[in-house]
Amino acid sequence: MSDVMLSARDLSVRFGGVLAVNQVSFDVQRGEVFTLIGPNGAGKTTVFNLISRIYAPTAGSLAFEGRALAEVPPHGVAALGIARTFQNIELFEHATVLQNLLIGRHIHRATSVWSELLFTRRVRASERETRRKVEEVIDLLDLQHYRDALVAGLPYGVRKVVELARALSTEPKLLLLDEPSSGLNVEETGDMAFWIQDIRRELGVTVLMVEHDMGLVSKVSDRVLAMNQGEVLALGSPAEVQADPAVVEAYLGTVDDVASLRREVVA
Numbered sequence: 001m002s003d004v005m006l007s008a009r010d011l012s013v014r015f016g017g018v019l020a021v022n023q024v025s026f027d028v029q030r031g032e033v034f035t036l037i038g039p040n041g042a043g044k045t046t047v048f049n050l051i052s053r054i055y056a057p058t059a060g061s062l063a064f065e066g067r068a069l070a071e072v073p074p075h076g077v078a079a080l081g082i083a084r085t086f087q088n089i090e091l092f093e094h095a096t097v098l099q100n101l102l103i104g105r106h107i108h109r110a111t112s113v114w115s116e117l118l119f120t121r122r123v124r125a126s127e128r129e130t131r132r133k134v135e136e137v138i139d140l141l142d143l144q145h146y147r148d149a150l151v152a153g154l155p156y157g158v159r160k161v162v163e164l165a166r167a168l169s170t171e172p173k174l175l176l177l178d179e180p181s182s183g184l185n186v187e188e189t190g191d192m193a194f195w196i197q198d199i200r201r202e203l204g205v206t207v208l209m210v211e212h213d214m215g216l217v218s219k220v221s222d223r224v225l226a227m228n229q230g231e232v233l234a235l236g237s238p239a240e241v242q243a244d245p246a247v248v249e250a251y252l253g254t255v256d257d258v259a260s261l262r263r264e265v266v267a
Protein backbone atom coordinates (compact mmCIF):
# COMPACT_ATOMS: atom_id res chain seq x y z
CA MET A 1 0.00 0.00 0.00
CA SER A 2 1.30 3.44 -0.87
CA ASP A 3 2.23 5.66 2.07
CA VAL A 4 3.44 9.00 0.77
CA MET A 5 5.47 11.03 3.26
CA LEU A 6 6.53 13.95 1.08
CA SER A 7 4.80 15.04 -2.07
CA ALA A 8 6.07 17.64 -4.57
CA ARG A 9 3.70 18.87 -7.26
CA ASP A 10 4.74 20.96 -10.26
CA LEU A 11 7.42 22.79 -8.27
CA SER A 12 9.05 25.72 -10.03
CA VAL A 13 11.56 28.30 -8.85
CA ARG A 14 12.90 31.20 -10.83
CA PHE A 15 15.96 33.23 -9.79
CA GLY A 16 15.85 36.28 -12.04
CA GLY A 17 16.33 34.86 -15.54
CA VAL A 18 17.22 31.33 -14.34
CA LEU A 19 14.48 28.72 -14.07
CA ALA A 20 16.34 26.65 -11.44
CA VAL A 21 13.47 24.16 -10.94
CA ASN A 22 10.85 23.65 -13.65
CA GLN A 23 7.58 21.80 -12.90
CA VAL A 24 9.13 19.04 -10.81
CA SER A 25 6.80 16.43 -9.25
CA PHE A 26 7.67 13.39 -7.13
CA ASP A 27 6.50 11.44 -4.06
CA VAL A 28 8.78 10.09 -1.33
CA GLN A 29 7.32 6.95 0.28
CA ARG A 30 7.61 6.38 4.02
CA GLY A 31 10.66 4.23 4.82
CA GLU A 32 12.49 4.56 1.50
CA VAL A 33 15.82 6.07 0.49
CA PHE A 34 15.02 8.43 -2.39
CA THR A 35 17.91 10.13 -4.18
CA LEU A 36 18.15 13.16 -6.45
CA ILE A 37 20.97 13.01 -9.00
CA GLY A 38 21.98 15.24 -11.88
CA PRO A 39 24.86 17.28 -13.24
CA ASN A 40 25.99 20.52 -11.56
CA GLY A 41 23.31 23.19 -11.63
CA ALA A 42 20.50 20.65 -12.25
CA GLY A 43 18.42 22.15 -9.38
CA LYS A 44 18.89 19.44 -6.73
CA THR A 45 19.99 21.71 -3.88
CA THR A 46 17.24 24.16 -4.78
CA VAL A 47 14.67 21.35 -4.29
CA PHE A 48 16.22 20.70 -0.84
CA ASN A 49 16.03 24.38 -0.01
CA LEU A 50 12.36 24.41 -0.98
CA ILE A 51 11.62 21.51 1.38
CA SER A 52 13.57 23.24 4.19
CA ARG A 53 11.55 26.41 3.40
CA ILE A 54 14.76 28.39 2.81
CA TYR A 55 13.16 29.30 -0.54
CA ALA A 56 9.49 29.55 -1.46
CA PRO A 57 8.41 28.06 -4.80
CA THR A 58 7.47 30.42 -7.62
CA ALA A 59 4.75 27.86 -8.49
CA GLY A 60 3.65 24.41 -7.34
CA SER A 61 3.34 22.90 -3.88
CA LEU A 62 4.93 20.62 -1.28
CA ALA A 63 3.11 18.54 1.31
CA PHE A 64 4.60 16.64 4.26
CA GLU A 65 2.33 13.93 5.67
CA GLY A 66 -0.56 15.60 3.88
CA ARG A 67 0.15 19.07 5.32
CA ALA A 68 0.99 21.92 2.93
CA LEU A 69 4.53 23.11 3.73
CA ALA A 70 3.58 26.63 2.59
CA GLU A 71 1.54 26.89 5.81
CA VAL A 72 4.57 26.07 7.98
CA PRO A 73 6.97 28.85 8.93
CA PRO A 74 10.65 28.10 8.10
CA HIS A 75 11.46 27.65 11.82
CA GLY A 76 8.61 25.12 12.13
CA VAL A 77 10.02 22.60 9.64
CA ALA A 78 12.26 20.80 12.17
CA ALA A 79 9.36 20.42 14.60
CA LEU A 80 7.37 18.64 11.86
CA GLY A 81 10.06 15.94 11.82
CA ILE A 82 12.32 17.06 8.96
CA ALA A 83 16.08 17.31 9.63
CA ARG A 84 18.91 18.01 7.21
CA THR A 85 22.64 17.97 6.73
CA PHE A 86 24.46 20.48 4.54
CA GLN A 87 26.93 20.25 1.64
CA ASN A 88 29.34 22.29 3.77
CA ILE A 89 29.20 20.96 7.30
CA GLU A 90 27.37 23.33 9.69
CA LEU A 91 28.33 22.52 13.28
CA PHE A 92 29.39 24.55 16.31
CA GLU A 93 33.15 24.21 15.86
CA HIS A 94 34.10 25.21 19.41
CA ALA A 95 31.64 22.92 21.15
CA THR A 96 32.08 19.19 21.79
CA VAL A 97 30.35 16.46 19.83
CA LEU A 98 27.99 15.83 22.75
CA GLN A 99 27.16 19.55 23.08
CA ASN A 100 26.42 19.79 19.34
CA LEU A 101 23.98 16.90 19.60
CA LEU A 102 22.30 18.34 22.70
CA ILE A 103 21.84 21.69 20.94
CA GLY A 104 20.44 19.89 17.88
CA ARG A 105 17.97 18.12 20.14
CA HIS A 106 16.77 21.37 21.70
CA ILE A 107 13.70 21.66 19.43
CA HIS A 108 12.17 18.69 21.22
CA ARG A 109 12.00 20.44 24.59
CA ALA A 110 8.31 20.68 25.38
CA THR A 111 8.81 22.54 28.67
CA SER A 112 8.14 26.22 29.40
CA VAL A 113 10.77 28.80 30.35
CA TRP A 114 9.34 28.99 33.90
CA SER A 115 9.45 25.26 34.46
CA GLU A 116 13.03 25.24 33.09
CA LEU A 117 14.02 28.00 35.54
CA LEU A 118 12.44 26.13 38.45
CA PHE A 119 13.91 22.84 37.17
CA THR A 120 10.64 21.01 37.72
CA ARG A 121 10.17 17.24 37.63
CA ARG A 122 8.96 17.55 34.03
CA VAL A 123 12.15 19.40 33.06
CA ARG A 124 14.29 16.74 34.75
CA ALA A 125 12.42 14.01 32.86
CA SER A 126 12.86 15.92 29.61
CA GLU A 127 16.62 16.29 30.31
CA ARG A 128 16.92 12.57 30.95
CA GLU A 129 15.07 11.74 27.73
CA THR A 130 17.30 14.14 25.76
CA ARG A 131 20.46 12.53 27.17
CA ARG A 132 19.11 9.04 26.50
CA LYS A 133 18.29 9.81 22.87
CA VAL A 134 21.62 11.57 22.22
CA GLU A 135 23.60 8.69 23.77
CA GLU A 136 21.62 6.25 21.61
CA VAL A 137 22.64 8.16 18.46
CA ILE A 138 26.28 8.31 19.64
CA ASP A 139 26.23 4.52 20.06
CA LEU A 140 24.47 3.89 16.75
CA LEU A 141 27.03 5.93 14.78
CA ASP A 142 30.00 4.68 16.81
CA LEU A 143 30.98 8.15 18.06
CA GLN A 144 31.70 7.16 21.71
CA HIS A 145 35.40 7.83 21.23
CA TYR A 146 34.71 11.45 20.13
CA ARG A 147 31.81 12.44 22.40
CA ASP A 148 33.84 14.94 24.51
CA ALA A 149 36.14 16.12 21.68
CA LEU A 150 35.84 19.62 20.22
CA VAL A 151 34.44 19.50 16.68
CA ALA A 152 37.16 21.90 15.45
CA GLY A 153 39.87 19.29 16.06
CA LEU A 154 38.14 16.37 14.34
CA PRO A 155 39.03 14.91 10.93
CA TYR A 156 36.62 15.89 8.14
CA GLY A 157 35.20 12.37 7.79
CA VAL A 158 34.28 12.25 11.50
CA ARG A 159 32.66 15.70 11.31
CA LYS A 160 30.42 14.43 8.51
CA VAL A 161 29.24 11.62 10.81
CA VAL A 162 28.73 14.13 13.68
CA GLU A 163 26.55 16.24 11.37
CA LEU A 164 24.52 13.14 10.59
CA ALA A 165 24.26 12.42 14.33
CA ARG A 166 23.12 15.99 15.05
CA ALA A 167 20.33 15.65 12.50
CA LEU A 168 19.32 12.25 13.93
CA SER A 169 19.24 13.58 17.50
CA THR A 170 16.10 15.51 16.61
CA GLU A 171 14.37 12.15 15.94
CA PRO A 172 13.34 13.10 12.40
CA LYS A 173 10.82 11.22 10.31
CA LEU A 174 12.48 12.54 7.14
CA LEU A 175 16.24 13.06 6.89
CA LEU A 176 17.55 15.28 4.07
CA LEU A 177 21.18 14.48 3.24
CA ASP A 178 22.90 17.01 0.98
CA GLU A 179 25.84 15.22 -0.71
CA PRO A 180 26.78 12.97 2.23
CA SER A 181 29.91 11.71 0.41
CA SER A 182 31.33 15.11 -0.59
CA GLY A 183 34.90 15.51 0.69
CA LEU A 184 35.09 11.85 1.80
CA ASN A 185 37.61 9.29 0.54
CA VAL A 186 36.57 5.88 -0.81
CA GLU A 187 36.71 4.15 2.56
CA GLU A 188 34.78 6.92 4.33
CA THR A 189 32.17 6.87 1.54
CA GLY A 190 31.77 3.12 2.15
CA ASP A 191 31.23 3.84 5.86
CA MET A 192 28.67 6.54 5.00
CA ALA A 193 26.72 4.01 2.88
CA PHE A 194 26.74 1.68 5.89
CA TRP A 195 25.45 4.42 8.23
CA ILE A 196 22.64 5.39 5.84
CA GLN A 197 21.51 1.76 5.56
CA ASP A 198 21.74 1.37 9.32
CA ILE A 199 19.71 4.53 9.99
CA ARG A 200 16.93 3.32 7.74
CA ARG A 201 17.01 -0.23 9.14
CA GLU A 202 17.44 0.56 12.87
CA LEU A 203 15.48 3.81 13.16
CA GLY A 204 13.03 3.49 10.27
CA VAL A 205 13.89 7.02 9.13
CA THR A 206 12.95 7.99 5.56
CA VAL A 207 15.89 9.47 3.65
CA LEU A 208 15.88 12.00 0.81
CA MET A 209 19.39 12.51 -0.49
CA VAL A 210 21.27 14.54 -3.09
CA GLU A 211 24.37 12.65 -4.16
CA HIS A 212 26.95 12.57 -6.98
CA ASP A 213 28.76 9.33 -6.12
CA MET A 214 26.88 6.72 -8.19
CA GLY A 215 28.43 3.86 -6.20
CA LEU A 216 26.84 5.21 -3.02
CA VAL A 217 23.58 6.03 -4.84
CA SER A 218 23.25 2.48 -6.22
CA LYS A 219 24.10 0.89 -2.91
CA VAL A 220 21.59 2.67 -0.69
CA SER A 221 18.77 4.08 -2.87
CA ASP A 222 15.39 2.46 -3.47
CA ARG A 223 14.49 5.03 -6.10
CA VAL A 224 16.36 7.72 -7.96
CA LEU A 225 15.10 10.92 -9.58
CA ALA A 226 17.43 12.33 -12.24
CA MET A 227 17.27 16.05 -12.97
CA ASN A 228 18.90 18.25 -15.58
CA GLN A 229 18.57 22.01 -16.01
CA GLY A 230 15.74 22.16 -13.49
CA GLU A 231 13.65 19.40 -15.07
CA VAL A 232 12.93 15.75 -14.29
CA LEU A 233 14.74 13.42 -16.71
CA ALA A 234 13.90 10.00 -15.23
CA LEU A 235 12.54 8.26 -12.13
CA GLY A 236 13.06 4.62 -11.17
CA SER A 237 15.44 2.13 -9.56
CA PRO A 238 19.15 3.10 -9.59
CA ALA A 239 19.79 0.65 -12.48
CA GLU A 240 16.80 1.88 -14.52
CA VAL A 241 17.75 5.52 -14.14
CA GLN A 242 21.43 4.95 -14.97
CA ALA A 243 20.41 3.13 -18.17
CA ASP A 244 17.91 5.81 -19.25
CA PRO A 245 19.07 7.39 -22.55
CA ALA A 246 18.18 10.95 -21.41
CA VAL A 247 20.28 10.47 -18.24
CA VAL A 248 23.18 8.96 -20.17
CA GLU A 249 23.09 11.94 -22.55
CA ALA A 250 23.00 14.50 -19.69
CA TYR A 251 25.99 12.86 -18.02
CA LEU A 252 27.92 12.20 -21.24
CA GLY A 253 27.69 15.92 -21.90
CA THR A 254 29.48 16.56 -18.65
CA VAL A 255 31.96 13.69 -19.20
CA ASP A 256 32.84 15.18 -22.60
CA ASP A 257 33.28 18.56 -20.96
CA VAL A 258 35.67 17.03 -18.43
CA ALA A 259 37.53 15.15 -21.21
CA SER A 260 37.94 18.32 -23.23
CA LEU A 261 39.10 20.20 -20.13
CA ARG A 262 41.69 17.46 -19.53
CA ARG A 263 42.88 17.78 -23.14
CA GLU A 264 43.25 21.52 -22.63
CA VAL A 265 45.26 21.01 -19.43
CA VAL A 266 47.53 18.41 -21.11
CA ALA A 267 48.04 20.56 -24.27
Ligand SMILES: Nc1ncnc2c1ncn2[C@@H]1O[C@H](COP(=O)(O)OP(=O)(O)OP(=O)(O)O)[C@@H](O)[C@H]1O
Nearest residue numbers: 015018019020038039040041042043044045046047
Ligand atom coordinates in the same frame (compact mmCIF):
# COMPACT_ATOMS: atom_id res chain seq x y z
N1 LIG B 1 20.08 31.80 -4.62
C1 LIG B 1 20.24 31.70 -5.95
N2 LIG B 1 20.24 32.81 -6.73
C2 LIG B 1 20.38 32.71 -8.06
N3 LIG B 1 20.54 31.56 -8.74
C3 LIG B 1 20.57 30.43 -8.02
C4 LIG B 1 20.42 30.42 -6.58
N4 LIG B 1 20.48 29.15 -6.14
C5 LIG B 1 20.66 28.38 -7.23
N5 LIG B 1 20.71 29.15 -8.36
C6 LIG B 1 20.85 28.65 -9.73
O1 LIG B 1 19.89 27.65 -9.91
C7 LIG B 1 20.40 26.58 -10.68
C8 LIG B 1 20.29 25.27 -9.90
O2 LIG B 1 21.24 25.31 -8.83
P1 LIG B 1 21.34 24.17 -7.71
O3 LIG B 1 22.37 24.62 -6.72
O4 LIG B 1 20.00 23.83 -7.21
O5 LIG B 1 21.91 22.95 -8.56
P2 LIG B 1 22.48 21.55 -8.05
O6 LIG B 1 21.85 20.52 -8.91
O7 LIG B 1 22.32 21.42 -6.60
O8 LIG B 1 24.02 21.70 -8.41
P3 LIG B 1 25.34 21.16 -7.63
O9 LIG B 1 25.38 19.69 -7.91
O10 LIG B 1 26.45 21.90 -8.32
O11 LIG B 1 25.19 21.50 -6.17
C9 LIG B 1 21.83 26.97 -11.06
O12 LIG B 1 21.81 27.57 -12.33
C10 LIG B 1 22.19 27.97 -9.98
O13 LIG B 1 23.16 28.88 -10.46
